[in-house]
Each structure stands twice: as structure tokens, then as C-alpha cells.
């Protein structure tokens with residue numbers, strides 16, 4: 001197998017579910033991708049879930065399972081901590097790396113409490129971006145930990161299943177000393193997107209990847225839809241390693257990612273508009289109303305032309321695009 005050449009690979013299940021699942025996953029990962037990649041094993045013990053009726057994690061009892069992973073495989077291990085008590089327990093158990101999750105990241109007071117607790121007592125602390133698109137808050141959180149130790153990595157997990165690449169670019173620009181890790185699992189939210197995102201990001205200047213892996217994803221107690229098997233991870237890494245060399249400068253690669261993301265939003269919005277047009281068209285038919293209403297068409301265009309000036313677009317650009325969209329909408333309605 002060809003190697004990812006020095007990238008960090010943080011792998012393991014969303015949550016530790018049983019001692020057997022934790023050890024099975026760690027062994028399978030070591031077998032599938034351990035021969036060439038530098039692995040760190042991850043597993044959540046205290047899971048910050050939206051609903052209290054879902055699996056909340058096994059808590060402290062899972063610390064002993066992570067110790068077993070260290071002993072049996074020699075891998076370093078990592079878990080998420082949300083409170084100073086959890087951080088103390090994890091440190092006392094000899095967990096190598098601690099990370100701050102996206103929900104905790106929304107609260108700078110909590111993050112500061114964690115920074116003051118952990119100080120430089122872990123081998124490293126990783127800070128996920130908050131779920132809201134707030135690069136300044138993420139950068140600030142990283143700096144709170146850097147105050148104590150230089151071993152701080154920034155984990156880019158996207159916002160609401162969008163990449164928000166710009167946040168990662170800003171992190172790299174403002175805190176170049178923090179390693180930048182991509183988490184395609186939470187960024188994409190589904191297994192097929194994990195592969196898509198890793199291939200897309202292969203030419204972006206990330207230092208590594210955090211990927212949720214489970215021996216039986218369909219039976220996982222949390223994030224079942226986005227976990228992949230160790231074998232599937234191996235397949236993705238093989239594809240990545242055989243991608244043609246790309247010597248394009250990092251700045252241009254970031255710009256391309258930003259542009260692709262804007263395009264995705266643009267096309268999603270256009271598709272939504274066309275679907276709405278079809279619904280309106282069907283209703284108009286039942287009412288005997290014509291598809292094109294000239295007065296309404298003129299109103300919409302005038303409103304958009306007034307907006308164009310504030311948006312820094314010329315009237316001609318707006319009019320051309322609007323005519324094309326309108327013509328397609330009428331076709332959909334008819």
C-alpha cells in the first residue's frame with residue numbers, strides 16, 4: 001500500500017460502545033492501514049448528544065478500554081472532554097490526547113476552564129471548530145490552549161454538513177503553528193461524503209485526517225450513517241495515494257475549494273427554485289392562471305436591480321442572469 005506521506009491519521013469509532021468493539025476496531029485499523037500510516041486511536045466516552053433519549057456514551061468505564069488499546073496495540077489514544085472533571089479523569093488514566101468538541105467550542109468560558117485544567121498535562125490538545133461559522137471563536141479557542149502548550153491542533157469539522165473551507169484557510173493564516181486536521185466524518189455526515197471530501201481535500205494543505213471508523217457502522221450507537229469500516233478507509237487512502245501529483249499553489253487550491261462551495265450552494269438554490277416553480281405551475285393550472293404574469297415579472301426584476309447596486313453587480317449582469325432563470329422557471333411551469 002502506498003503511504004499518505006506523513007499525514008496524521010486519527011481513527012476510531014464515534015463512541016466507545018464496549019471493550020470488545022473498541023479493541024476490534026483498533027486491531028482492524030492497525031491491520032488495514034497501520035502498516036504505512038501513523039495512527040492515533042480516537043473514541044468518544046462522554047457524547048454531547050442533541051437528545052437525552054439517545055446513547056450518551058459509556059463515560060469513565062471506557063477509560064480502561066482505551067488503556068487496553070494502548071497496551072495491546074501500542075497506539076496513542078484520544079478522547080473528547082467537555083468538563084474539567086472529564087479532563088481530570090482522562091489525564092489520570094493516561095489518555096494521550098484530549099479534544100474539545102464542536103458544541104463545547106461555542107462557549108469560551110467553558111473552553112477557558114478546560115484550558116486552565118489541562119494546561120500542558122496532555123501530549124496534545126485538539127480544538128474542533130464550533131458548529132456555527134465563526135472562525136474568530138475557533139482561532140480564539142486554539143489560542144487559549146496555546147497559552148499553555150504549543151501542542152495544539154485545529155480540527156476542521158465543518159458547519160451543519162457544509163465544509164466552510166474559509167474557516168480552515170483563516171485558521172492556517174492566523175495560527176500557522178497549529179496543525180490543521182480535516183474531519184470529513186462530521187463535515188459530510190454520510191459515509192459517501194467522507195470519501196468525496198477526502199479526495200477533494202487531498203490537495204489542500206491539511207496535516208492529517210480524523211475519520212470515524214466502526215467495524216459494523218450500521219449497528220453503531222451514534223453517527224451510524226457517517227462511520228466507515230477500516231477496510232473502506234483503506235480503500236479511500238489507496239485512492240488518495242494514487243491521485244496525480246498536483247503542484248498548484250496552496251492559495252489557489254483554497255480559492256478553488258471556496259469557489260466549489262459557493263457553486264454548490266448556488267446550484268442547490270437553483271434546483272430548489274425550479275422545484276418551487278413546478279409546484280406553482282401545477283397550482284396555476286388548476287386555477288386557470290397563465291404561467292407568465294408580466295407585472296409580477298417586472299416587479300421582481302426592479303427589486304433585484306435596486307439590490308444589484310449594493311451587491312456590487314452591474315445591472316446588465318443581473319438582468320442577463322435573471323432572464324435566464326426566469327425563462328427556465330417558465331419552462332418548468334409549462
Ligand code: PEP
Pocket residue numbers: 014015044048100101102103128157186
Ligand atoms: C465526535 O468527534 O464524535 C464529535 C462529537 O464531533 P463534533 O464535536 O465535531 O460534533
Ligand code: MN
Pocket residue numbers: 014015212222223
Ligand atoms: Mn461522531
